Amino acid sequence: MIGDVEKMVVVGLIWGTTNSLMRRGAVLWDHRVRSSPTQSLILKWLNLLLTWQYSMPFLINLSASASFFYILGSAPISVAVPVTNAVTFAATAVSAFLLGEEMRVGPAIIGTGLIVLGVWICIS
Numbered sequence: 001m002i003g004d005v006e007k008m009v010v011v012g013l014i015w016g017t018t019n020s021l022m023r024r025g026a027v028l029w030d031h032r033v034r035s036s037p038t039q040s041l042i043l044k045w046l047n048l049l050l051t052w053q054y055s056m057p058f059l060i061n062l063s064a065s066a067s068f069f070y071i072l073g074s075a076p077i078s079v080a081v082p083v084t085n086a087v088t089f090a091a092t093a094v095s096a097f098l099l100g101e102e103m104r105v106g107p108a109i110i111g112t113g114l115i116v117l118g119v120w121i122c123i124s
Contacts, residue, residue, distance in 0.1 A: 001028075002037075003073055004074060004075040005016075005075075005083060005123050007067070007071050008040060008068075008071060008075070008080055008083045008084045008085050008087070009073065009119075010034040010067075010068055011064045011068045011084050012084045012087025012088040012091060013087060014060060014061070014063075014064040015059075015061060015064050015065075015087075015088040015090045015091070015092075016053045016089065016090065016091020016094070016095055017095045018057040018058070018060050018061040018064070019088070019089055020092055020096045020101070021053070021056055021057035021095070021099075021122040022057045022061065022098055023052055023057070023096070024053060024057070024099060025053035025054030025057060026048070026050055026054055028051060028053050029047065029048050029051045029053075029054055032047065052057075068080070079122055079123065082119070082122050083119050083122055083123060086115045086118055086119045086121060087115075087116055091114065093108050093111070094112065102105065
């Protein structure tokens with residue numbers, strides 16, 4: 001079971017980090033789309049997929065999703081989902097902060113600490 005928990009934490013870290021990176025890529029894409037508003041919807045989606053700042057984290061995120069489903073084959077869902085989602089939330093907050101996004105640091109630290117405590121309770 002302990003090996004599964006470590007895998008869940010890694011998946012959560014990957015999901016959280018790639019969430020922040022995909023947001024940054026989507027913001028870059030949005031600036032490009034606003035500069036040429038006459039593009040069709042299909043061209044906008046193609047442009048999004050060709051924006052490497054979005055598509056690379058998206059592919060890594062999808063790979064972590066495949067790993068998560070593999071983990072579910074041997075781990076109880078009642079542990080896998082809370083642990084992975086909690087770590088994802090905390091990793092998103094930390095990586096967004098490291099990427100320079102504005103946030104209220106105090107509540108983010110308290111929330112992340114509560115998440116760590118909750119994950120610890122789930123796996124002990």
